[in-house]
Amino acid sequence: MNTTMRFGEKSLLAAALGLFALTGLATQPAAAEERAKDLFGAEKLPTATSAQSIGFYSKGCFAGGVAIPLDSPTWEVMRPSRNRRWGHPAMIALVEKLSRDAVADGWPGLLIGDIAQPRGGPMTTGHASHQIGLDADIWLTPMPSRPLSMAQRESMSATLMVDEKTHLVKDALWTPAHTALLKQAASYAEVERILVNPGIKKKLCDTVKGDRAWLRKIRPFWGHDYHFHMRIGCQPGSPNCKAQEATPDDDGCGKPLAWWFTQEPWRPNKNPDAPKARDLMTMANLPKECRAVLDAPGPASAEAATYHGDAVPVAVAAPEPEAPSLPATTVSGAGELPSAANAFAATPRMGAPVPRPRPSAK
Numbered sequence: 197m198n199t200t201m202r203f204g205e206k207s208l209l210a211a212a213l214g215l216f217a218l219t220g221l222a223t224q225p226a227a228a229e230e231r232a233k234d235l236f237g238a239e240k241l242p243t244a245t246s247a248q249s250i251g252f253y254s255k256g257c258f259a260g261g262v263a264i265p266l267d268s269p270t271w272e273v274m275r276p277s278r279n280r281r282w283g284h285p286a287m288i289a290l291v292e293k294l295s296r297d298a299v300a301d302g303w304p305g306l307l308i309g310d311i312a313q314p315r316g317g318p319m320t321t322g323h324a325s326h327q328i329g330l331d332a333d334i335w336l337t338p339m340p341s342r343p344l345s346m347a348q349r350e351s352m353s354a355t356l357m358v359d360e361k362t363h364l365v366k367d368a369l370w371t372p373a374h375t376a377l378l379k380q381a382a383s384y385a386e387v388e389r390i391l392v393n394p395g396i397k398k399k400l401c402d403t404v405k406g407d408r409a410w411l412r413k414i415r416p417f418w419g420h421d422y423h424f425h426m427r428i429g430c431q432p433g434s435p436n437c438k439a440q441e442a443t444p445d446d447d448g449c450g451k452p453l454a455w456w457f458t459q460e461p462w463r464p465n466k467n468p469d470a471p472k473a474r475d476l477m478t479m480a481n482l483p484k485e486c487r488a489v490l491d492a493p494g495p496a497s498a499e500a501a502t503y504h505g506d507a508v509p510v511a512v513a514a515p516e517p518e519a520p521s522l523p524a525t526t527v528s529g530a531g532e533l534p535s536a537a538n539a540f541a542a543t544p545r546m547g548a549p550v551p552r553p554r555p556s557a558k
C-alpha cells in the first residue's frame with residue numbers, strides 16, 4: 197500500500213513559510229498570547245508537507261509528521277486515545293526497525309508510549325520535550341503474547357523497574373533482555389541519547405561487560421523507570437532544527453552518576469507549584485515557523501499519513517530546498533519565559549504514565 201504523501205503537497209509548507217516571511221510580523225501580536233500547548237494539542241493531523249523539525253526538543257514543532265500504525269507483529273501503541281503516535285518519518289522508521297531488531301534478539305515486541313502530537317509542539321500534559329518529532333518513549337514492559345485490545349492499551353499499567361526509595365533497579369524484574377534492548381537502541385547512529393532512570397543507568401554500569409562504548413548514550417534522568425526515552429538527532433531537511441549538545445565521551449558511570457545517589461536530586465522541589473515551561477509557552481516562545489506549521493493544510497486522514505515502512509521517509513527523499521534558514525537566535529523564541537519555568541521541572545502525576553521528573557513536596 198502506498199501511503200506516501202502526494203508530491204504536489206510538498207511545496208505547501210514552503211509556500212506557507214514564504215508567505216509568513218512577508219506578512220508574519222504584522223500578524224504576530226494578536227496570536228502571541230495563545231497558549232502553544234492548546235493550539236498544538238488541538239491538532240488532529242500533521243501537515244501534508246515534507247518533514248521538517250523546527251526548534252529544540254523542548255521548544256519547537258514539526259511538519260510532515262507520520263504516524264506509526266497502532267500495531268504490527270512487533271509492536272503495539274499504548275494509550276492510543278492520546279494521539280501521540282506521530283513523529284518525523286526518520287523517527288517512526290527507526291522505532292519500527294528497533295521493534296524488528298529487538299524481536300530478532302529475543303524481546304517479545306515493543307509497547308510504544310508517547311512519541312509526539314501530530315504537529316509536535318508543547319503537550320497539553322506530561323513531557324517537556326517530544327516537541328519536534330525526534331523523541332519516543334518505549335516501555336520496559338515486554339509486549340504480552342496475546343494481542344492487547346484498544347481498551348487494555350488504555351488501562352494496562354507499566355511495570356515500575358526501580359525501587360522508589362533506594363533508586364535501585366528491582367533485581368527480580370531486570371533481565372539481560374532489558375539490557376540487550378537498550379544496547380540495540382543505543383547502537384543506531386541516529387540515536388543521540390537514551391534517557392533512563394539513574395537506577396537503570398547504574399545497573400548497566402555495574403553489569404555490562406565487553407563493549408561499553410554505547411553506555412555513553414544512556415543518560416540518567418528523573419522518572420523513566422517504566423520506560424526509556426529514545427532521542428534522535430536533527431534530520432536532513434531541517435535547517436531550523438536545533439541540535440543538542442553532544443554527550444561527554446566517557447561511559448558516564450563515574451561522578452555524574454554518583455550524584456544521583458546522593459540526597460540532592462531527590463530533595464522536594466522548593467516551589468512545586470511554579471508553572472512549567474510547557475504550560476506557559478505562547479506562540480511567541482516558539483520559533484516563528486511554528487505558526488506556519490499550525491496553519492498548513494493536513495492530509496485527508498490519519499491513515500493517509502500513516503507510515504507503513506514501504507516508502508522512503510519523506511525527509512530523506514526530498515529535503516526541502518526552499519526552507520528558510522534563520523539565524524540561531526530566532527530559535528529560542530521572541531518571548532522569554534519566567535525564570536521559574538523550567539522545561540524539566542516536575543509535572544503532575546496523571547492516571548496514565550508520563551515521565552516523572554524531580555519529585556514535588558507532597
Ligand SMILES: [Zn+2]
Binds near residue numbers: 326551
Ligand atoms: Zn519521553
